[in-house]
Amino acid sequence: MLRSALETNLNLVTKLITHSSARHARKVFDQMPQRSDTFLCNTMMKSHLSSGQFAEAVNLYACLRRKEGFVPDNYTFSTLTKCCGLRFSRWEGMAVHAHVVKYGFSSNLYVATALVDMYGKLGQMGFARKLFDEMLERSPVSWTALMTGYIRSGDMDDAESLFQTIPCNERDTASFNVMIDGYVKLGKMGPAKTIFDATPEKNVVSWTTMIDGYCNNGDVEQARLLFDKMPNRNLYTWNAMIGGCCQNKQSHKALALFQELLAEEMFEPDDVTVVSVLPAIADLGALDIGNWVYEFAKRKKFDKSANVSTALVDMYAKCGEIEKSRTVFDNVRQIDTCTWNALINGLALNGRANEALDVFTEMKKKGFNPNHITMLGVLSACNHSGLVEEGKKWFDKMPEYNLTPKIEHYGCLVDLLGRAGRVVEAESLIKNMPYEANGIILSSLLFACGYAKDVIRAEKFVEKAIDLDPFNDGNYIVLRNLYAGEKRWRDVEEIKKLMASKGAKKEAGCSAIEINSEVFEFVAGNNKMNRTRLVETRSVLDQLRLHMK
Incomplete structure (x- = not known):
């Protein structure tokens, strides 16, 4: 009965395909007796596109034309050009373009824009520009597609020139954002700021791109000024600011931002937030907060991610909790080379050279190839324990793993x-x-x-x-x-x-202590501290003295 209903109700089938995984959707599609319906076929190709199965979408199109007499429309070509661009498939893209011409869609605004975007992704800016110049009508998306292609090719001069020629009524926020992003990626914050200031309607993307750019260029103060000035923030903005502080060794500020994010309760941290803040926690040795983040990550199942589990292994090792680090490592389902590296480096940092070398041996036995970071960890382990001959041996063996020692490896040796x-x-x-x-x-x-x-x-x-x-x-x-x-x-x-x-x-010498999930830092010669905090700190230090005796 259900199969009969599906065979006679194309709307039901397309909804099922839209809301199913590509694999299950394709099974349903392949069982349909009539597979020449344009809307149905477009839906299936779009499902492949959404799942990152670009080759499957193009192959499906070829199969439908050959066996089912399928007649494409403008939506078909919009999907196929995206697939070819994302797959970086030049010859398939040109074949799709030929079919666009054959079926008379060259003058269609959406198809022509999609072709410009495709050629931009393929780095074929001559074709992209020719198509753009031949367009009878253009939309803001058309201008942005060509600008993005120039920027992707590293040609900011042509992108800037094109941007200046966009009619005022077609210059939207997206076009400003593309230019801002282009300059930010080149580290040119001056021109990026000029365009940012000229953007009439800034959105969250505009602000976040600038914040990320300033952080990548080491100007955390300017990034924070923009962050505080933003009318609206989203989680991406918080992640960019927290990650930027970590990246620039401002761990206290990163941790304060993370705690502010939690206090506001507007956004729940995601896996990127966790990966961004864990280096700050590790740097400060804020173990209580680290434990909270670990429990949160487990509750949200973020610890299944290789990035998160690697950051957790690294955090616990740098906080001196090497056994906890090993426990996290042992519970990781999908271990990759980075996770092995984190454990090897963690053991090395804690002076457990022999264990680090044992893990290195285990890593190789399980079929993981060491990379440059792995070998730095191995050399670091030998360094921390004075294993000179062992260190020299592994340094000399690097070419056996197709690795050429970098200056960091020479420095370690x-x-x-x-x-x-x-x-x-x-x-x-x-x-x-x-x-x-x-x-x-x-x-x-x-x-x-x-x-x-x-x-x-x-x-x-x-x-x-x-x-x-x-x-x-x-x-x-x-x-x-x-x-x-x-x-x-x-x-x-x-x-x-x-x-x-x-x-x-x-x-100046400095040390830190964590009390009630707050990190206090002591710098030699600095006597300034809140009286209440001073009493709390002295109390904890007195308890530590008792344990040390």
Whole structure:
């Protein structure tokens, strides 16, 4: 009875296809006796498109034309051009274009716009521009499609030129947003701000794109000004601001924003929010909040996501809860290389080198190929535990995994050799590596010279290290201490003067403690603290002293 009803009621079938997964929808479609109905066929192709099954949609079209005598319409071609553009299939796209011409839809506004968009995605801007110029009528979407194509091809000059020629009545918010996004992606916040200010009707996308751009360029203050000024926010905006603070090492601000988001109760955090805030929690060691986020993620089933589970493994490891980190790892259903990397790095960070190497071995046994980050974790594990020969062995084995050591791997090995007192070997590695030594590597060598009391070698490298990183106080202090050890007090004073002239300052020591899900930070020399908080903090510190005894 149900099959009979479906066969005679196309509206019912199309609704079923629309609201089913593409796989089940296709089963229903394939059982239909009459499959030449244009509306029905378009619905099935659109279902494939919505499910990301672009090839299936194009193949279905070819099959229907060949076997069913299917006659396409403008909706058919709008769907097919999207599929070809998203699949980056140039030849199929050109074949679809040929059918557009054959069936007389070249002058259709929607089809012509879809073709411009398709050629833009395919990087064929000559074809896209020719079609655009031949259009008898254009809509704001047509202009935006061509601009997006230019931007995607990295041609902001032509995009800007086109934007300036758009008639005022066809220049909508979407066209402004496309230009803003184009400049933001290039890191050109000046032109982006100019267009943003000129946008007559800014929407959430306009504001969020600018906030994201400022954060990516390290200007969190300007991003926060826009965030506070926004008339309306959505969860994407909150995620951009929280993630931006984390990205720029402003963990306190990221955590404060997250707590503000929870307090407002307007939006519920999603998996992106969780991934954005966990690095801040890890950085501050805010374990109580981390536990809350973990329980929230489990309740919402976000922990099934590889990104979330990896961030949780990383957070617990950096908070010193390596057993909890391992528990989270063991409960992950779909482990990927990033999750393995998080556990290896976490074990290395907690000084458990042998366990990190065991996990590395297990990872390979289970068929996962190590990447550059994996090898950094392995070298870091050897570094933390002084396993020099083990570290050298894995460094030399990298080509066996089709990995070429990057400068970070050389830096890790230099640090490992330096900490083991093998300064000559570390210097030789720097001279023979295929990269120009950066400030981090030279600082590692200087610290190695400090351990070895090697003043002569330190003097040889300190000038270049300071040139590369003039604000790194450690470089000056190593040499100052070496001079002081040899009672070269005049040289000590010279180093102090050099440090002052370069604007380098010794970074104040700092520590943090979490009380009632709030993180308090102590900076050496800063005596400012609310009296109530001071009493609470002293109480907790007194309890810690008792435990330490």
